Amino acid sequence: MTKNTKSFVLPLTFIGIMFFAIGFALGINSLLVPVLQKSLGISNTASYLIIAATFIPFLVFGYPAGLTIKAIGYKRTMSLSFFIFAVAFYLFILSASQESFPLFLLASFISGAANAYLQAAVNPYITILGPLDSAAKRISIMGICNKLAWPIPAIFIVWLLGKDVSLIGIEDLNKPFIIIICAFVALGIMAFFAPLPEVKAAGEDESDEKTDASFYASRKTSVFQFPHLLLGCLALFLYVGVETVSLGTLVDYAKELGLEGAANYAWIAPIGIVIGYICGIIFIPKYLSQATALKICSILAIIGSLLVVLTPSHISIYFISFMALGCSLMWPALWPLAMADLGKFTKAGSSLLIMAMFGGAVVPTLYGWLKDIATPQQAYWLCLPCFLFILYYGVAGYKIRTK
CATH class of the missing domain: 1.20.1250.20 (MFS general substrate transporter like domains)
Structure with a gap:
């Protein structure tokens, strides 16, 4: 391992944790869809709006996320996204207590907004953190972190509640979601203080004309x-x-x-x-x-x-x-x-x-x-x-x- 490679290990570790968090936040939908169908008696089409609500924010917040990164940098944008995640999961708890499907959609939308901000920061960051011709290799490592996280929410909540998915109702979500909120707040603090260098792509600095x-x-x-x-x-x-x-x-x-x-x-x-x-x-x-x-x-x-x-x-x-x-x-x-x-x-x-x-x-x-x-x-x-x-x-x- 070269000295240059070693310098990337710590940043890659932190970014890997963030890619895991992205997969975790998206993976929560695999549990929410059947739980909402059971507890609220909604149709399959309606329940899948939860997934759509997590992707619509990418269109809405993609450009504002770029402006935010330009204003406060990659690291602070990553930190901000985790606090937005925490707000979204608080709204999930509120949605469950009121048994409100529209509020669930709003919570999913805000979770998607957090995901949009985090993705807007971590993907270009990992792309330009090192040689461009090996960017796909770095993103592949991050992809494994992301995909392995998808089944974790359902496994974690089933283990925590001691119930099969078919037996879980929205009234059971408070405890696991409170734990998830605490985890995202901790990740937000960690991201803020993480030793992540503020990187720039070649030519991104307007004074660099060579x-x-x-x-x-x-x-x-x-x-x-x-x-x-x-x-x-x-x-x-x-x-x-x-x-x-x-x-x-x-x-x-x-x-x-x-x-x-x-x-x-x-x-x-x-x-x-x-x-x-x-x-x-x-x-x-x-x-x-x-x-x-x-x-x-x-x-x-x-x-x-x-x-x-x-x-x-x-x-x-x-x-x-x-x-x-x-x-x-x-x-x-x-x-x-x-x-x-x-x-x-x-x-x-x-x-x-x-x-x-x-x-x-x-x-x-x-x-x-x-x-x-x-x-x-x-x-x-x-x-x-x-x-x-x-x-x-x-x-x-x-x-x-x-x-």
Whole structure:
């Protein structure tokens, strides 16, 4: 381990904790959906609005989050996000006491806002914390922290309450949510005092005129003048949507197929994603460039989506793991490719990418609509054009800035 690598270990550890917190906050939805269905007697469609409410804030707060980072820096924005999380979970407690579904939606929206602020800070931070050509490797490590956190909230709450998920009501949520509030407040304090250097991308300092990034960006007057960034935002929009479909539809699809123990099929996508992340850590950048990894993953995802819709239904569900494996390195590769050479527009570009995560609300909703008018299996055709565009971006889209 070189001296330079050692200097990144402590910041990477703190950022890893924050990525874990992101996964934890999103993973709480897997418990809230069935609990709200049981306790409030709402429909499946209504309960899934909880998930939509956590993604809408990425569109609303993506740009303000970038302004906040510009004003107070990455570290203080990370700290602020944890305190917003604490407010959101207090509202969850209030929602439970009043048995108010609209208040649950508001709490989810505020939790999503906290997530938007935290993601806007940690993703560009980990991208520019070290050489750009190894950014996908660092993001892959963070991705493992994130994905492993998704099942933790349900496991923790079930263990704490000593009840199966089917027996938990909203009246049981106070105790675990109070503990979660305390944890987020502690994380906010930790983030504020964490030894995280305030980093800048090449050319982000307007006084730095010697870098290639500064020369390229100096001729621009708006963040919207970077075509590789705008195409990257669309690719990220589609990626977040199809990954949410691969992660969020497994149990429902297994039920539709009449498979026994439908809940057990939830492991298919996360395992595929983690395998991909591990490959990213091993092969990027020593053996694979970020663009090559994106192309390979896009092809795997395309093959997977075709196999899901074309194979016999009772085995098609297993090929969702190919889709998930393909999704794994899309996030780590898209960020550095889209943010390359933004110079002084780095923070604004990061805001646009965060806003693009709104795809997590749109694409799954389209999947549900297709499921209503066709069949659950045929609805997965939606993923194919999404992966084809991401492949285009990995082949040619990101290169537009060099022309």
